[in-house]
Amino acid sequence: MPHAASGVTVSERNSFAAQLDLQADCGNCFGLCCVALPFSRSSDFPVDKSAGTPCGNLQEDFRCGIHERLRDKGYNGCTVFDCFGAGQKVSQVTFKGVGWREEPGSARAMYEVFPVVRRLQELLKYTAQALDLPAARPVHRDLRRAYERIDALTRDTVESLLAVDVDALRGEVNPLLLRASELARAAVPGRKKNHRGADLTGSRLRGAKLRGTSMRGALLIAADLSGADLRDADLIGADMRDTDLCGADLRGALFLTQAQLNAARGDALTKVPHPLEHPSHWAA
Template identity: 55%
Template sequence: MKSGIQEKIDYYSSYKPDCENCFGLCCVALPFGKSAEFAEDKEGGKPCKNLGEDYLCGIHQHLRPKGYKGCTVFECFGAGQKVSQFTFKGVTWRDSPAVAKDMFKVFPIMQQLHEMLCYLDEALQLKSAIGLKEELTNAFKETKRLSELEPAEIMELYIPAHRAVVNELLIQVSELMRQKVTEKTKLQKGRKKKKGSDLIGANLRNQNLRGESFRGAWLIAADLRSADLRNVDFIGADLRDADIRGADLTGSIFLTQIQLNAAKGDSHTKIPRTLSKPAHWSC
C-alpha cells in the first residue's frame, strides 16, 4: 500500500476504481453466491480467499477463467479508495472489529453516492443540458457533501430520497439530449421503437435504435449486433452477455466501463471515447 499520499490524491473527482489505494473492500464487504458468476459462496464481511495481504486480488488477470466473472462486472465508482483513504483516514478493516463493521456498512452507501456523482458529472458536460446546469451543479455539490460526512452520519443517510432527486434531473437531461436525435430520425424507415424494460434475449440486430432510452432495461443476452445505438441512454441497463459486436454506441450517455465489460463486443464495436474496449472482446 502507498502511504503519505492522501493529500496528493483527489478522491472527489475520481469515479474509477483505484485498487492500490483501497483496502479490497469489494472483496470483503460484499457477499456473493456460487453461480455462473462466482466459483463459490462468500459471506459479507469475510475476505475472499483470493485477496492478498496487500489488499489486491491474486487472480485479477484470470478472474473470468477462474470462475469469478461477477468480479469483472462490479463497479465501485471510486468509492473503495474514498472510504479507505478519506472516510476512515487510512485505517484498515484489519485494524479492529469496530472499524471493519462500520467500514463494511459505509462502503455500499458510498458506492451509491459515487455512482450519482459520476452520472451528474457526465450530465454537466452535455451541451444539451445547459439549461439545467444550475440544478445539476447543486445536486452534484450536495451529493459530494454527503460523501464527505463522518462514518456514523453516512450510515444514517436515507439514500433512496436523495437518489429520487438526482434521478429526476438525469431523466430530464436524457430527454433533452435524445429529443434532438429522435426528431431527426423518427421518419426514417426501419426504425423500430422498443417498449418496456424486459428485453432479455431480444433480437435487435441491425436495428436503428438511435436516441432510445434503455434506462434500467434488461438486455441480458440480447442480440444487438450492428445496431445503431448512438445517443442511447444506458443508465442502469443490464448488458450481461448482450452481443454488441459491430454496434455503434458513440454518443451514448450514462454508459459505464463495467457495462461494456459485461457485454460481448469486437474490434468493430464503436464506443464512447471515454471508455475502453475490454480485453476479452473478440478481434
C-alpha cells in the first residue's frame, strides 16, 4: 500500500503521488466496504445486507464479481461510495495485512474500526486539499498540524481508534477548512452568493454564474446545473445525487470529491479538476 513514511514532510505527502494514500486501493483491501457496511433494498441496492455480512458479489480474492456492471445490476450505491483509502489502511496498517478470513476473530474489530478510519481519511483528504491552496497560506501552519494529528490517528491501535471522537475532531478542523475556503475564494472577482446549507433540490440553475460561491453542505439533488460556472466554488459536503452537470465548469472547485461526481450526471463537455475523472456512466 503506498503511504508516506513517518519521516516524510507534509508538503511531500501532499503531492499528487502521495494523494494515492487518500484514494481507494481495492487491491490492498480485504473487501471491507463489501462486508462491514449494511445496505437496504432501494434505488441504490437491489437487496438487503446487514453489517458484517459479506456481499453476495464478493469473491475469494476480495474483488467484486460485478464491478464493471454495478449500475446494470442495481448497485448504484456502490459506485458513489468512496473510502478515501480507509480500506487499505485498515487492512494493511491497522491489521498488518492479516484478513478476516485468515483470522476470523479479528473480523468484528475490523468492521467496527473501518467506518472510523474512513471518516478520518475523509477529513485528512480535505485538509490535504486545503494545504494545496496557495491563497490559504495564512492557515497552512495550523492545517499542517491538523494533518499530522489526523494522519497519526489513522495509524493508531484499534482501541485508540474506537475511542476517537471524530465529530469533535471535525469541529476543530472545520474552521480551518472554512478559512482556507474563504481565502481562496476571495481572489475570485465579483460578488459571491452564499448557498451554504441551502436546499436547492430540483432547482433550475442552468448556466448559473456560481464562480467562487459557497455551496458547503447544500442539497443539490436533481438540480439542473448544466452549463453552470462552478469554478472555485466550495462544494464540501454538497449532496450532488442526480445533479445535472452537463457542460458545467468545475475547474478549481474546492473540496470536490470523486464520489460527488459519481453521484451526479455529466457529459464530455463537463470540465472537472485534476486529478478527478469523468465517471464511466456519464454521457459521451
